Amino acid sequence: MFELDPRLQQDTLPVGDFPLCRLLLMNDAQYPWFVLVPRREEIVEVFQLDVEDQRTFWQETTELAEILKDTFGADKMNVAALGNVVSQLHMHVIVRRHGDPAWPAPIWGKHPAQPYTAEQVAAIREKLRLVLTDDFRFSEE
Structure with a gap:
């Protein structure tokens, strides 16, 4: 049974x-910063996914990166699977813009997080509703 790591539950909002x-x-709210987590048990590394899941993982990652780049006007997309703090396999897909609070450095540990307001989250979800494919299911808001 898939379970989301408690740290990811604490630091994120479901989409x-x-x-x-x-x-x-x-x-x-300083960055449009998304995380993809394969819904598989006890997976830490990409190579632990079967071949079909590996293919799907990369397809979903690249599809999301392209959508976010266009939707949020990125100057650069940062895509990374680090896992040093949270070992559960997850992919960061981050919209970077010249002049964002950490530009051009990595965003990790640069500034304290500024939580989204309910209105900001609703606006992001609405933007995504317009561009995500039919195989995407939105979570309850």
């Missing part, structure tokens, strides 16, 4: 599900 991955929004 919905692709066929393989749960899509989360990091609760930091």
Whole structure:
């Protein structure tokens, strides 16, 4: 049974599900920062997914990165699976813009998170409703 790591539960807001991955929004309004988590048990590394899941994981990651780049006007997309703090396999997909609070440095540990307001989350969800494919299921708001 798939369970989301408690740290990811604490730091993110649920958006919905692709066929393989749960899509989360990091609760930091300084950056459009999303996280994809394959809904598989006890997976720490990409190579632990079977071949079909690996393919799907990368497809969902690249599809999301392209959508976010266009939707949020990114200057650069940062895509990374680090897992040093949270070992559960997850992919960060982050919209970066010249002049964002950490530009051009990495965003980790640069500034305290600024939580989203309910209105900001609703606006992001609405933007995504217009661009995500039919195989994406939004979570309850």
